[in-house]
Amino acid sequence: MTPLANVLIVGAGPTGLVLALWLTRQGVAVRIVDKASGPGATSRAMVVHARTLELYRQLDLDAAVIAAGHRAPALHLWAKGRQRATLSFGSAGQELTPYPFVLVFPQDKHERLLVERLKALGVEVQWQTECLGFEDFGDHVVVQLRSADGSEQRCEAAYIAGCDGARSVVRHALGTDFAGGTYEKYFYVADVQASGPTANGDVNAALNQADFVLWLGYDDQGRGRLIGVADDNSEHAESLAFDDVGHRALASVGLQVAKVHWFSTYRVHHRVADHYRRGRAFLVGDAAHIHSPVGGQGMNTGIGDAINLAWKLAGVLRQGAPDALLDSYEAERRAFALTLVETTDRAFTFITAGGRLADFVRTQIAPRLASLAYGVGAVREYAFRLLSQTMIRYRDSPISAGQAGAVHGGDRLPWVRAADNYGPLAAIAWQVHVYGTARSDLVAWCAAQRIALHQFDFGPPYAAAGLLRNAAYLIRPDSYVACADVDGNPATLQALLSRCTGHAPVT
Incomplete structure (x- = not known):
């Protein structure tokens, strides 16, 4: 058997990498494995929120992430070809956080930066290493791993953390329920080069009769990410190309796409695991919760999970803290995930609802109300707190x-x-x-x-x-x-x- 590692982390996306970084910084030995051949090659998650940057400051990561990303200073809401409301992140958040903006930072670049930081601390990700399952023996776990050459090994660890995504092997091994559902509509994501009034450095959201598009600029020169409705119920939605999806919302804001660098369609799910911990195993990030992309909350929530768990594991492994401290991880983070899924579900349902009444409310009533509301300082501040995750709190926690x-x-x-x-x-x-x-x-x-x-x-x-x-x-x-x-x-x-x-x- 390989030497004991205090924590074995399955999955080297942002969640697993941040967990490894925090544990390593606190003197906890880790082993991190991933069945992929290396960091992701596509941008996927795009947004880094203020609360994540605040926590990154503890790792001396904030400046490097900000320098590599693009600051989006405002969110503009469009409906039927007109800009109806603007939320300035600076005016809303300048008294709340050192980071009063939304940072656009593609996940592939994000992962490479985290991998480099982890390597600088002496920890290498073991790529092409798949977790097949594990056994919990009460005082340690034994994990079955398979390498790229097909050879298998058994590895002991004090704890195992499943950061291995929505199809988590760790969650399946635990037998934990992953209750929720799947929305009917398909969405698309595309990295593009574009021009037009919304192809700028801000965040722009357009609503147009159940058609929806969100623009996240990578820079001020028209490179960015589009997220939109691909199709209602098509059996062939997974094979669609960018030219096949509806462009009404794009046209309504004068956004013209010159080149598509990457395109994919996907179904949106909303699920939360019924337990985040069983014995010496933990679920973290998408292995524990998935929800709609509204607000760019997914990756940030996973990173928040990782940091919440890391200091508690370090307390137990390094300072002799009681095992009960680890129970507070589920109590705190699952409660937040349930609230987040409910909130994003309501927003997602509103954005994609069909029918004349829904179209009228979405394109006529909601933008007017948003414009009025954004004019009130307290409402702007609340919206920023909600979006930036600076509103997260644990008042009902057993350790508060x-x-x-x-x-x-x-x-x-x-x-x-x-x-x-x-x-x-x-x-x-x-x-x-x-x-x-x-x-x-x-x-x-x-x-x-x-x-x-x-x-x-x-x-x-x-x-x-x-x-x-x-x-x-x-x-x-x-x-x-x-x-x-x-x-x-x-x-x-x-x-x-x-x-x-x-x-x-x-x-």
């Missing part, structure tokens, strides 16, 4: 507690633009933030626990962000607030920390 100001345990730590209080979050570790003055016993407790204490001079920007003067905020390694305490009492923080680490107070 307390409230101080508007911030609850389980919330994403609010970003304060005036001082950039996210700087300390580059450390993937527990830490305490106090906006004001920390109590002397809290200072002593942090020193005894070897937890970094960061104090910020309180002022109006912190109050505007919902933070409370002199309160204590215990921050998890993934930058979410674990515990918020009005009084800054170390005993309150200790109670939550003990639940996560299993360690008794240091006296």
Whole structure:
């Protein structure tokens, strides 16, 4: 048998690669395998949202990803040939995140960057290595692998993480239900060179009588991604070419395609696994949930899964945290996936519904309401929070507690633009933030626990962000607030920390 690896990761897409990066950075040995011959050669997922970039900052990845991608500063909504509403990401998100934009970064380039970063840390992806199944022995797993030459081997690991997509071998081995359904309509994706008023660096969405197209520019010179309705129920939809699909929505916004670099059709599914964990096996990313492409949420959600799981696995394997900490992965991420699938399902159904009434609402009523709503600052901010995933929170999690100001345990730590209080979050570790003055016993407790204490001079920007003067905020390694305490009492923080680490107070 091969030497023990603490975590064996099946699947080297963005989800599996980020899981490997986070675990490696925290000192956890990993082995990552994929049956493909190398990183993907097509663009597939395109959008990197603000919350993902915030988490990438902890890996020192944000700058490299932004430099390689294209910032889309706004979303324009079109209906029947007219631009009806615009959401400026900058004006909506500039007080919420260091990354007030949507980043367009094709998945193939994204994967290659992650592979290179992982290699720099000494971990090579084992390509052309297929997972055939595994057995859970209670204190470890044994995974059956097959190499490119057909030879098979059995590999031991402390845990296995299935990051192997919608047809996950790990999920099938677990026997976990993947409830949901499949929409009737086919969609297409195409990488093209185009011209016209919408072939710019912004995001443009056009609605035209159950025809739909979304434009994501790779640059400002007309190279970009199209996503649109291919066909209703055609048995031959999978063999369609770009010239075969409806172009009404394209024509309505004056978008003219000069060259098609890549084209594919697909069916849209919406499913969530009934369990994300069984014993020593975990489902992550598309292996655990799939949904419509509305909002570009899929890859970002998988990356969020990976980071949520990584610090908990590291806590158990490296710091002696209790096994129960790993149960919070399913509690937190599955709850979010269920909400996300419901939200994207409603949006997808609205976009693709047929009939005169649906067409009228979609092309006449909805754009007018959107235009009015986008004029209200609170609505713009809400829309940006929803799209950017900065709204994700875990208030009902078993490892969240307390409230101080508007911030609850389980919330994403609010970003304060005036001082950039996210700087300390580059450390993937527990830490305490106090906006004001920390109590002397809290200072002593942090020193005894070897937890970094960061104090910020309180002022109006912190109050505007919902933070409370002199309160204590215990921050998890993934930058979410674990515990918020009005009084800054170390005993309150200790109670939550003990639940996560299993360690008794240091006296």
